[in-house]
Amino acid sequence: MRLELRMKYLETIYQRYHKASKRSKGRILDELCKVCKYSRKYAIWKLNRLREEEPKVHKARHRGKKYDHKILSIVEVIYKNLVFELAVVCSHFCPISTCRHSQSHVL
Numbered sequence: 421m422r423l424e425l426r427m428k429y430l431e432t433i434y435q436r437y438h439k440a441s442k443r444s445k446g447r448i449l450d451e452l453c454k455v456c457k458y459s460r461k462y463a464i465w466k467l468n469r470l471r472e473e474e475p476k477v478h479k480a481r482h483r484g485k486k487y488d489h490k491i492l493s494i495v496e497v498i499y500k501n502l503v504f505e506l507a508v509v510c511s512h513f514c515p516i517s518t519c520r521h522s523q524s525h526v527l
Contacts, residue, residue, distance in 0.1 A: 426456050434470045 421429075430452075437448050452463045487495075 421456060429455065430466060430470060434467055437467050 433448060433452050437445055440448055449460055449463055449467075452458060452467075453460055456463070458466065
């Protein structure tokens, strides 16, 4: 069966399929599979994709802020102090020329 004929046939079957009861849908699917030589899953997929609805427009979701400015400033101070302490500890265990933490994070 040519592609054009299959598409026309699918459009006519689509109307019957979506108005039919569950039992009738099974018979319609059997008929479609026999005529177009589709597997059953592919026939169901094709029939569900022929819907004439407009594509859904998804609204972009943005996560809200969990912390206000006051808390973030406190966390920033703590982070800077911890990085400084790490640089000091690192400088005791390795030479300054090879220790990347002591060179890049000193305040």
